Amino acid sequence: MKLTPSADAIRLAIPALSLAVLLAAVFWLQPRAMSYIGLNLLFNLAVPIALATIAQMLIMSVNDLDLAMGTFVSFVACVAATFLRDEPLVGILILAGGVCIYAVLGVVIHLRGLPSIVVSLGMSFVWAGLAVLLLPAPGGQAPEWVRSLMTMKPPVAPMAIVASVVIAVVAHLIVMRSSLGVLIRGIGGNQRSVERAGWSVLAARAAAYGLAGVFAVLAGIALVGLTTSADANIALRYTLLSIAGVILGGGEFIGGRVSPIGAVIGALTLTLAGSFLSFLRISPDWQIGAQGAILIIVLALRLLLNRLENREKRR
Amino acid sequence: MTVRMSKAIIEVADAKVSFAAVRALAGVTLAIRPGECVGLVGHNGAGKSTIVSVINGGLTPQQGSISGDGEPLARYGINAARARGIRCVFQELSLCPNLTVVENTRILHRQLGGLGWRRRARLVIERSLDAVFPGHGIESDRTVGDLSIAERQMVEIAMAFSDAGIAPRLIILDEPTSSLDASLAEQMLAHVRRFVASGGAVILISHILHEILATASRIVVMKDGRIVAERPADAWTEHGLVEAMGSVVKGEAHRRTLRDLAKEPVVIAQTGRGLPLQAKRGEIVGLAGLAGHGQTRMLMKLHAASTADWLPRRDPAVTFVAGDRRLNGVFELWSVLKNFSIASLHDLALRGVVDAGAEAERAGEWKRRIDIRTPDMANRMLSLSGGNQQKVLFARSLATRAPVVLMDDPMRGVDVGTKQEVYEIIRQEAQRGRTFVWYSTEMEEVCLCDRVYVFREGEIVAELAGDAVSEENILAASFKGEAA
Numbered sequence: 001m002k003l004t005p006s007a008d009a010i011r012l013a014i015p016a017l018s019l020a021v022l023l024a025a026v027f028w029l030q031p032r033a034m035s036y037i038g039l040n041l042l043f044n045l046a047v048p049i050a051l052a053t054i055a056q057m058l059i060m061s062v063n064d065l066d067l068a069m070g071t072f073v074s075f076v077a078c079v080a081a082t083f084l085r086d087e088p089l090v091g092i093l094i095l096a097g098g099v100c101i102y103a104v105l106g107v108v109i110h111l112r113g114l115p116s117i118v119v120s121l122g123m124s125f126v127w128a129g130l131a132v133l134l135l136p137a138p139g140g141q142a143p144e145w146v147r148s149l150m151t152m153k154p155p156v157a158p159m160a161i162v163a164s165v166v167i168a169v170v171a172h173l174i175v176m177r178s179s180l181g182v183l184i185r186g187i188g189g190n191q192r193s194v195e196r197a198g199w200s201v202l203a204a205r206a207a208a209y210g211l212a213g214v215f216a217v218l219a220g221i222a223l224v225g226l227t228t229s230a231d232a233n234i235a236l237r238y239t240l241l242s243i244a245g246v247i248l249g250g251g252e253f254i255g256g257r258v259s260p261i262g263a264v265i266g267a268l269t270l271t272l273a274g275s276f277l278s279f280l281r282i283s284p285d286w287q288i289g290a291q292g293a294i295l296i297i298v299l300a301l302r303l304l305l306n307r308l309e310n311r312e313k314r315r
Numbered sequence: 316m317t318v319r320m321s322k323a324i325i326e327v328a329d330a331k332v333s334f335a336a337v338r339a340l341a342g343v344t345l346a347i348r349p350g351e352c353v354g355l356v357g358h359n360g361a362g363k364s365t366i367v368s369v370i371n372g373g374l375t376p377q378q379g380s381i382s383g384d385g386e387p388l389a390r391y392g393i394n395a396a397r398a399r400g401i402r403c404v405f406q407e408l409s410l411c412p413n414l415t416v417v418e419n420t421r422i423l424h425r426q427l428g429g430l431g432w433r434r435r436a437r438l439v440i441e442r443s444l445d446a447v448f449p450g451h452g453i454e455s456d457r458t459v460g461d462l463s464i465a466e467r468q469m470v471e472i473a474m475a476f477s478d479a480g481i482a483p484r485l486i487i488l489d490e491p492t493s494s495l496d497a498s499l500a501e502q503m504l505a506h507v508r509r510f511v512a513s514g515g516a517v518i519l520i521s522h523i524l525h526e527i528l529a530t531a532s533r534i535v536v537m538k539d540g541r542i543v544a545e546r547p548a549d550a551w552t553e554h555g556l557v558e559a560m561g562s563v564v565k566g567e568a569h570r571r572t573l574r575d576l577a578k579e580p581v582v583i584a585q586t587g588r589g590l591p592l593q594a595k596r597g598e599i600v601g602l603a604g605l606a607g608h609g610q611t612r613m614l615m616k617l618h619a620a621s622t623a624d625w626l627p628r629r630d631p632a633v634t635f636v637a638g639d640r641r642l643n644g645v646f647e648l649w650s651v652l653k654n655f656s657i658a659s660l661h662d663l664a665l666r667g668v669v670d671a672g673a674e675a676e677r678a679g680e681w682k683r684r685i686d687i688r689t690p691d692m693a694n695r696m697l698s699l700s701g702g703n704q705q706k707v708l709f710a711r712s713l714a715t716r717a718p719v720v721l722m723d724d725p726m727r728g729v730d731v732g733t734k735q736e737v738y739e740i741i742r743q744e745a746q747r748g749r750t751f752v753w754y755s756t757e758m759e760e761v762c763l764c765d766r767v768y769v770f771r772e773g774e775i776v777a778e779l780a781g782d783a784v785s786e787e788n789i790l791a792a793s794f795k796g797e798a799a
Contacts, residue, residue: 008458179428182418189411196373196409197423198394256413 008259010305011250015265018248018298022272029279040158044226046271047150047163048073051219052238053245053267054171054260058212060246061175061258062187062205064109064116068124069216070239072098074232075131076220081140081230084221088143099213106209110202124239131232138231142224150225163222164264171260174211184208188256245270248298269298322385323348324485324516325370325401330379332365332540339365340376341540347485352507352517354531354548356524358560358790359606359756361537363520367487370518371403372396400484402475404491408467412460416440416470419459424479435479443477444469447506448499464494472503476510485516492521493772504530522605522771523795524553536560557794561758561786576765582750583633583719585617589774592617594719594750594766599741601764601784602754604793606724609773610754611638614721617752621719634658634717636708638724638754644708645696651707652678652692658711681710685740702733709737713744720744722753726760738763758786769793 026042027034033042052073059066076095084091105123109116152159175181183204186194195201219238224230247253248269249262273294277287323346332340340362347353347370357363368374369381372393381391383399410419420436421427427436437455444451448469459467468491475486488507492500507517507530521527527534527548534551536544536559544559576595584593592613594600602610614635621632637644646654656663656674663674678692685706689699696704705725712720726734738760741751755761767784769777769792777792779785 177433179421179432182414182421186411186414186418186422189413190409193409193411194422196393196403198397198425199422256411 008250010309011257011302012259012262012265014298014302014305015249015262015269018301019265019269019272022269022276022294026272026276026279029276036158040160042275043158043160043164043268043271044150046268047160047167048219048223048226048235049238049241049245049271050164050167050264050267051215051222052235052242053249053263054167055212055215055219056242057171057246057249057251057258057260057263058175058184058208058215059116060188060243060251060253061185061256062106062208063191063254063256064120065243065253066120066212067117067239068120068127069242070236071124071127071131072102072213072216073220073223073235073238074230075127075134076217077224077227077230077234078131078134078140078232080146080221080224081142082134084146085141085143095217099210099217102213102216103206103210106206107202109209110205128232135230135232138229140224140230142228142230146221146225147228150222164268168261168264171215171264175258175260180204180207185256185258188254188258241267241270244295248295250302270295321349324383324399325396326382327366327369327376328380328382330366330369330376330381332369332374332376338540340369342379343537343540343542345370345535345542347516347518349484349514349516350511351532352511352519352530354527354534355518355520355537356527356534356556356560356794357537358758358793360539361560362540363537364489365540366537367403367489367518367520370396370485371401371487398481400481401487402483402485403487403489404471404475405489408464408471410459410467410471410474413458415458416453416455416462419470420455420474420477420479423474424477426480439477439479440470440473444473447473447476448502465496465499468494469499476506483515485518486510487518487520489520490522491519492523492526500526522608522793524556525795528553528556553794557787557790560790560794583617583621583752585613585620587613587616587774589770589776590768590778592768592775594752596718596750597745597748598766599745599751599753599764601761601767602752602770603761603767603789604770604776606756608770608793610770611723612773613770613775614723614752614754617719618721631661631715631717633719633721634712634715636712636720636722636725638722638727640701640704640708645704647697649696650693651687651689651696651699654696655681655692655707655711655714659714659716662716677714681714685710686736700730702729705729706733706737709740713740713749718748719750719752722751722755724754724756726755726757734760758789761789762786771795 032038052069056066056069076098079091079094083094105119108114109119150159154162175184183194183199184207187201187204191201194204220235223235227234245266246258246263247266249259249264249266251258251263273291274287277290282290326346328344330340330343343362343366345366355363355366365374369376372391372395375391381388388395411422414422417433417436417440420440421432424436424439427439440455444453444455451469453462453466453470459470462470472488472491476483491503495503504526507519511517511532519527519531528551531548534546534548534556535542536556538560576598579595579597581593582596584591586592602613604610618633618635646657652674655678659677660669663670663677675692681687682692687699687706687710688703696707699707708725726737745751753760753764761767762784764784766778766780767789768775769779769789771793777788779788
């Protein structure tokens with residue numbers, strides 16, 4: 001019998017550990033952050049990022065990449081701040097249409113054998129254009145119910161933490177526990193064997209994209225709930241943040257190796273890295289570079305552990 | 316016996332399949348009845364994998380009919396085959412490495428869905444694993460990627476024998492024991508016998524002849540896309556099988572002349588598992604054996620050993636002719652000229668700038684020498700036929716100054732005429748002192764070599780030189796007999 005933890009547990013340990021280290025550093029620099037309100041302030045912007053990361057993770061689990069994530073979330077935010085508030089029915093229809101377009105993109109990418117990077121890069125201009133049409137200047141207003149949902153004050157833990165846990169659990173159930181999730185990850189792992197077993201890879205890929213669309217829509221709505229108004233460029237950073245979150249959380253670009261819990265932790269870590277650097281009083285000019293440095297350190301750590309693991313296996 | 320009375324589970328009649336210039340199946344008729352284990356043997360390119368693909372529904376023959384249980388099946392595909400209980404264990408492992416054993420079971424059995432599928436899938440796979448490999452010790456919630464190769468193969472085999480609604484009736488095992496040790500292989504073969512005794516059918520493909528002789532009830536020998544012999548297993552011997560796999564008539568016309576190379580220096584050598592490999596100046600060394608038994612890995616090792624990791628060498632030591640043109644040979648969007656000159660740009664460049672005149676001149680010279688059929692070397696690479704593309708790849712390698720040419724089965728899917736032309740070029744170049752290390756899956760090509768190393772299970776098991784290079788000797792070494 002082996003007592004060593006499984007590879008998946010090790011994969012999850014690194015993001016969890018980096019989050020804990022960063023959190024400890026923040027508390028040490030700013031002890032007042034160690035409170036209900038402090039934690040909420042630290043993490044509340046992580047909620048939309050976590051949702052976008054889950055969306056990106058679904059696409060990465062079928063070996064694709066979505067470069068339109070940021071502009072799509074921005075577009076959703078614009079719809080939420082305008083139509084969803086003024087004419088809820090039209091707003092819902094538009095958002096449902098967005099999800100359908102995501103599913104159709106999955107179909108097109110599969111049928112025509114197109115690189116997802118190219119297709120999604122093209123779509124990113126479409127979403128950006130639509131967002132500018134909706135809100136040429138920053139404005140709009142978040143629907144009341146979204147605002148109150150995002151600023152709720154649940155007992156025990158702040159909303160940001162509760163929401164992150166809920167997102168992680170729901171995504172885990174869908175991606176890791178359900179049959180559909182197994183099928184989606186199976187495509188990432190070995191598409192041919194899924195085909196040989198008689199499944200429709202086309203339908204599964206469309207489902208993965210559709211689900212990603214749903215999570216991205218939720219990300220946009222959550223973002224507007226926090227910022228109260230929207231802007232066509234509000235979430236452009238989300239494309240790279242979501243990819244970084246997935247990788248940070250133990251996922252891989254190819255091979256269908258993903259972890260929803262890890263992805264949420266990755267999103268939290270990325271958000272926290274920003275606050276940590278502010279507490280260190282690093283000038284904003286250097287912050288993006290420093291954020292990159294943190295990312296590199298964490299990923300290097302994982303590479304190191306992977307290598308150790310492989311050496312163990314070869315023995 | 317009742318076996319003869321029962322209807323065939325699947326019957327393929329006069330199936331013909333060709334891929335471009337290559338005829339993979341030239342009219343094969345094969346019926347598999349319940350309660351029999353059919354052994355299928357043949358050398359590379361005999362058509363074993365193709366007939367397996369036809370039976371499991373992955374490939375529709377261009378001609379011929381398929382019937383199951385006595386009824387003709389008009390629309391036959393993967394799903395129809397699965398619904399009839401036909402399962403396949405492929406030579407290359409076909410599980411999803413990122414999923415657990417249980418999740419892989421879910422992928423294979425579509426009807427397992429609904430709440431609580433994990434429990435049902437676990438039951439299905441554990442029952443099957445216990446039946447095929449008692450005492451296996453594989454936990455079904457482990458990720459397949461974390462299992463050893465042997466464990467993965469065990470899971471895959473157990474997966475094929477598992478029953479979740481549709482009972483397996485015909486199981487195709489393509490080299491199932493390649494990563495199993497002797498006792499596991501015996502466990503599996505014992506299960507095959509039990510399965511057959513209870514009315515199931517098995518097609519067994521293996522390079523280990525005594526496994527087939529001991530397990531199969533009937534043995535079918537294929538060669539060049541045809542069934543050349545078919546007899547009950549007890550009417551065969553190992554020697555008889557090897558003989559049947561070879562061709563009866565053998566043209567001596569294109570046989571090479573024996574050359575004395577004893578005094579030539581050794582230019583490349585590699586030791587690994589099995590016998591050491593070495594090649595002398597001007598020698599054509601063949602790597603033979605069944606496909607996928609370590610020949611390509613050996614070529615990669617030879618290549619890696621004589622090229623630098625970081626900076627290119629001034630004088631290249633080896634050059635490589637790719638077998639899989641699309642994967643690692645051709646630049647599809649480039650012109651024929653650019654495809655040709657990419658390997659020798661160093662020689663054609665002056666202070667880092669390519670001399671277009673010299674490039675065109677060298678290309679024109681090689682175009683004449685090996686007769687690349689294109690009106691203009693500036694045409695797109697893909698405008699050429701497969702054989703001509705392959706000639707360009709040859710020219711690319713031969714135009715370098717490298718004294719050693721490594722070839723990874725480069726003649727796959729090339730027409731006969733082109734082959735003969737390329738053989739001639741190789742002979743000429745060898746005369747001038749070039750060394751060729753040539754992995755080929757075609758017997759005719761291997762017999763052109765001065766010396767041949769036969770690979771089996773990742774190691775060199777035989778070295779044949781001079782007159783010993785014969786089809787019979789190569790076949791005997793590629794297939795493992797009782798003695799080994």
